[in-house]
Amino acid sequence: MDRLQRFAQQILERKAAGLYRQHPAIDSYQGRLLQNKQGAYLNFSGNDYLGLATEPQLIKALAEGAERFGVGSSGSPLVTGFHYAHRALSDELCDWLGVDDVLLFSSGFAANQVMLQHLTDKTDQLLLDKLCHASLIDAALHADAGYKRFPHQDLAALDMLLQRYPSALVVTEGVFSMDGDSPDLPAVSALCKKNKADLLLDDAHALGVLGAEGRGSWDAQGLQSGDMLCLMANFGKALAGQGAFLAGSATMIDYLRQFARHYIYSTALSPALCWAMKISVELSRSQGWRRDKLNDNIQLFKTLAADAGFTVLPSNTAIQPLIIGDSDKAMLISASLKKQGIWLSAIRPPTVPQGSARLRITLSALHQSDDIRFLVQKLEQLI
Ligand SMILES: Cc1ncc(COP(=O)(O)O)c(C=O)c1O
DSSP states (O other): OOHHHHHHHHHHHHHHTTOOOOOOOOSEEETTEEEETTEEEEEOSOOOTTSOTTOHHHHHHHHHHHHHHOSSOOSOIIIIIOOHHHHHHHHHHHHHHTOSEEEEESOHHHHHHHHHHHSOOTTOEEEEETTOOHHHHHHHHTSSSEEEEEOTTOHHHHHHHHHHSTTOEEEEESSOTTTOOOOOHHHHHHHHHHTTOEEEEEOTTTTTTSSGGGOOHHHHTTOOGGGSSEEEEESSSTTOSOOEEEEEOHHHHHHHHHHOHHHHTSOOOOHHHHHHHHHHHHHHHHOHHHHHHHHHHHHHHHHHHHHTTOOBOSOOSSEEEEEEESHHHHHHHHHHHHHTTEEOOEEOTTTSOTTOEEEEEEOOTTOOHHHHHHHHHHHHHHO
């Protein structure tokens, strides 16, 4: 069997298992509404939690950024790729999060590789929550450090691992991407301090959404930015752009600037996008009404889902997973919803554990109460 035949065989196997993936093209996006050749849909699958992706001020900022600084950065950050817009965005992030410095990356995936691979060496041990994002798992797999995973949210198991590996690096997420729950960060931080371990936090789904001015899960739970060795968050979720950053002390960031290969040998983010992300941070900080509206929508969904007797995971965030179990059944419900004008993707293994295929409902500040009522009504008819 040659290589292409092997690929074709694996695609067939994936289809037979009901796990084949596609990326349907969307022709128009207006926040809560999506449109393609087949029709218009209410969107319950995006990460535009604050509804900023179509915000006119942000669209204007992107155009202004392109006019002032150019579309592309034209180089790696250490050559010609770091522009005024990168500096302005970095300063705004430092002011917002109360950190010394940040380093910008073109994706959260890349930033996570750096966080786990370049802040460790072969004498270190990484301890990851079992449900950490694929980018963190891949980063740990390819790090020189050893790594162990502890059962999701199991602090007793983490404590035991820390006794075995006292100065380990504990890796967790502020809001878990597939379950929508949050760890008890003060407890995790206390365990780290007790064992002289360091905390690495991926706050992709909490930045802009949780905490004062949307600083994130750590702020919402009373931690200081200095309680983490390194914080990662990305611009592709609530901030409605693309790219990511690592944040922390001046020494840690300067060290990464010297040694992080994903940073040094990669084209810097678009300066136009950086300018737009600076405005996105300003809007996230100042427009608390977006977080209030999102929280109202979360509460409404949870109340209606409880009344309907749905098995929704215990999440208080914009990610509300409705567990279906069987992948084919989840796909069938998702397809039926689409026929009724609702875009709600089924999430299947290997993205989630076997037997826990789900409809991962994501809410946005742009949803109206009637959108959520319509969704729950349709789900009640189908489940
Ligand atoms: C928790 C988490 N970390 C990291 C990433 C990767 O970020 P990016 O999409 O910017 O590569 C994602 C999602 O995409 C995520 O959900």
